[in-house]
Amino acid sequence: MTNAFDQELQDRLVRYAAIDSQSDENASGSPSTEIQFDMLNLLVEELQSIGAQDVQLTDYGTVLATVPGTAEGPTIGFLAHVDTAPQFNAAGVKPRVIKGWNGDDISYPDNPDLILSPAKSPYLATKVGDDIITASGLTLLGADDKAGVAVVMTLARHLIANPDIIRPTIRVAFTPDEEIGHGVDAKLPADLAVDFAYTLDGSDVGEIIYESFSADRAVVTVKGVSIHPGWAKEKMVNAAHLAAKIVQTLPQATMTPETTDAREGFLHVTDMNGGSSEMEIKLILRDFELDGLAAKGDLLRKTCEAVQAGEPRAEITCEIYPQYRNMRYWLENDMTPVNLALEACKANGIAPISVPIRGGTDGSRLTELGVPTPNIFCGMQNVHGPLEWVSVQDMTKSTQVCLTLAQLAAKT
Incomplete structure (x- = not known):
C-alpha cells in the first residue's frame, strides 16, 4: 500500500x-x-x-x-x-x-x-x-x-x-x-x-x-636503509619486507574483519604505501570494550617492537590515535x-x-x-x-x- x-x-x-x-x-x-x-x-x-x-x-x-x-x-x-x-x-x-x-x-x-x-x-x-x-x-x-x-x-x-x-x-x-x-x-x-x-x-x-564499537586508528612507519640494489648485500634494509612481516605477524585467522562477527573486535589494515626505503601502514582497531581495544593496541605495538628487534638498523614507529568510544x-x-x-x-x-x-x-x-x-x-x-x-x-x-x-x- x-x-x-x-x-x-x-x-x-x-x-x-x-x-x-x-x-x-x-x-x-x-x-x-x-x-x-x-x-x-x-x-x-x-x-x-x-x-x-x-x-x-x-x-x-x-x-x-x-x-x-x-x-x-x-x-x-x-x-x-x-x-x-x-x-x-x-x-x-x-x-x-x-x-x-x-x-x-x-x-x-x-x-x-x-x-x-x-x-x-x-x-x-x-x-x-x-x-x-x-x-x-x-x-x-x-x-x-x-x-x-x-x-x-x-x-x-x-x-x-x-x-x-x-x-x-x-x-x-x-x-x-x-x-x-x-x-x-x-x-x-x-x-x-x-x-x-x-x-x-x-x-x-x-x-x-x-x-x-570503540575505535582507534594506527599509523606504523617503517624506515629501512636504501642503497643501490647492485651493491645491497648486507647493507640494504628493505622497508617493504619489514612492513609485510608486521602485517603477516598480526593474527590473520582470528582478528581481522573477515574472520570476526557479533561482539568480536578486530585489527584491520586499510592501507600500505611506500617502497623499499620507507613504508607506511594504516590500520583501524575496533572493540566493544575499552580493555579489548587497549589489548589490540598493545598487540600492534609489540608486533612492531619484535620486528624492530629483529632488524635494529631499521626505524619502526607505531602511533595510535583515538577516534570514538x-x-x-x-x-x-x-x-x-x-x-x-x-x-x-x-x-x-x-x-x-x-x-x-x-x-x-x-x-x-x-x-x-x-x-x-x-x-x-x-x-x-x-x-x-x-x-x-x-x-x-x-x-x-x-x-x-x-x-x-x-x-x-x-x-x-
Missing part, C-alpha cells in the same frame, strides 16, 4: 544520491572535499524553502536548522551525514527505482555481471512488492547516509507543514565527513543545543542502536532517548531490534561529548559497494517512527 511519504522519500533519495559528495580521509579541512558543499548548500536551500528557522551552514561544514515546537518537552535533534564512503567509486551515481519489486534477481545496466540476489540477501527476500532503489552497477548508491538525509528532510517538511502536530522544538543537522570519522566538530554539541538526539544512519527496520558507556546512565525510540517503534507495530553496531556513527562521538545520541534505522543495505540498495517503504517506516517519537517526547 502506498504511503503519503513514499513518493517524497523516493524523489529526495534519487535527487541526493545523484550528487557526488564523497569524503577523503587524506584531505584536510571540514568538509574534507569541496564537492560535499553541493549537498550542504542544497540542503540549506531546501530547509529555507520549507520554512525551517535558524538555517545556517557553520564554519565547520554542518547545516543546522530548527523546526519550531508546538508543546513543551525536551529539545530533540535529528542528524544525518551528507558524505559517502571513500571505499568505492561514488562519481556518476545513476539511481534507479524498481517499482513493486517482484522478487527476481536484480541485474545492473552498467555492469551485466553484477547480480543482487534475494538468495544471498535474506533481508532483501522480505521486500517483495517494495520499491527498491539501487545504483547502476559501477558506483555505490549513497543511501549511507542519504537515506537518512531524506528521512530527516521529509520529517522536517511534514512537521512544518502541519503545525497542529504536537511536538517539542526539533533541531536538524547534516554533517560532513562522517565516513572518515570527522563528522562531529567540537563546537557541534553547543551549536546543536538539544537535550538528546538521534542519528538516522541504521539499516534494518526496527534497529534502535545504543551500542557501537562505545556510546553505551554514557547512554546506559540515562536510557530516556533509547526508550522513547523503542516505544515509537512499538507504536508503529515494529518490533525493535537493539544489537551492537559493528561500526560507529556521529552519535558515538556526540554521546561522548555529552549529547546522548542513539541511532535509528533508515533502511540502507549492502553499503559502501555497488550492491547497495534501499527500500522506499523502509524509509517511510523510519520517517513514521521519528514522527511518533517527536510526539511522544512532547508528553514526557
Whole structure:
C-alpha cells in the first residue's frame, strides 16, 4: 500500500544520491572535499524553502536548522551525514527505482555481471512488492547516509507543514565527513543545543542502536636503509619486507574483519604505501570494550617492537590515535532517548531490534561529548559497494517512527 511519504522519500533519495559528495580521509579541512558543499548548500536551500528557522551552514561544514515546537518537552535533534564512503567509486551515481519489486534477481545496466540476489540477501527476500532503489552497477548508491538525509528532510517538511502536530522544538543537522570519522566538530554539541538526539544512519527496520564499537586508528612507519640494489648485500634494509612481516605477524585467522562477527573486535589494515626505503601502514582497531581495544593496541605495538628487534638498523614507529568510544558507556546512565525510540517503534507495530553496531556513527562521538545520541534505522543495505540498495517503504517506516517519537517526547 502506498504511503503519503513514499513518493517524497523516493524523489529526495534519487535527487541526493545523484550528487557526488564523497569524503577523503587524506584531505584536510571540514568538509574534507569541496564537492560535499553541493549537498550542504542544497540542503540549506531546501530547509529555507520549507520554512525551517535558524538555517545556517557553520564554519565547520554542518547545516543546522530548527523546526519550531508546538508543546513543551525536551529539545530533540535529528542528524544525518551528507558524505559517502571513500571505499568505492561514488562519481556518476545513476539511481534507479524498481517499482513493486517482484522478487527476481536484480541485474545492473552498467555492469551485466553484477547480480543482487534475494538468495544471498535474506533481508532483501522480505521486500517483495517494495520499491527498491539501487545504483547502476559501477558506483555505490549513497543511501549511507542519504537515506537518512531524506528521512530527516521529509520529517522536517511534514512537521512544518502541519503545525497542529504536537511536538517539542526539533533541531536538524547534516554533517560532513562522517565516513572518515570527522563528522562531529567540537563546537557541534553547543551549536546543536538539544537535550538528546538521534542519528538516522541504521539499516534494518526496527534497529534502535545504543551500542557501537570503540575505535582507534594506527599509523606504523617503517624506515629501512636504501642503497643501490647492485651493491645491497648486507647493507640494504628493505622497508617493504619489514612492513609485510608486521602485517603477516598480526593474527590473520582470528582478528581481522573477515574472520570476526557479533561482539568480536578486530585489527584491520586499510592501507600500505611506500617502497623499499620507507613504508607506511594504516590500520583501524575496533572493540566493544575499552580493555579489548587497549589489548589490540598493545598487540600492534609489540608486533612492531619484535620486528624492530629483529632488524635494529631499521626505524619502526607505531602511533595510535583515538577516534570514538562505545556510546553505551554514557547512554546506559540515562536510557530516556533509547526508550522513547523503542516505544515509537512499538507504536508503529515494529518490533525493535537493539544489537551492537559493528561500526560507529556521529552519535558515538556526540554521546561522548555529552549529547546522548542513539541511532535509528533508515533502511540502507549492502553499503559502501555497488550492491547497495534501499527500500522506499523502509524509509517511510523510519520517517513514521521519528514522527511518533517527536510526539511522544512532547508528553514526557
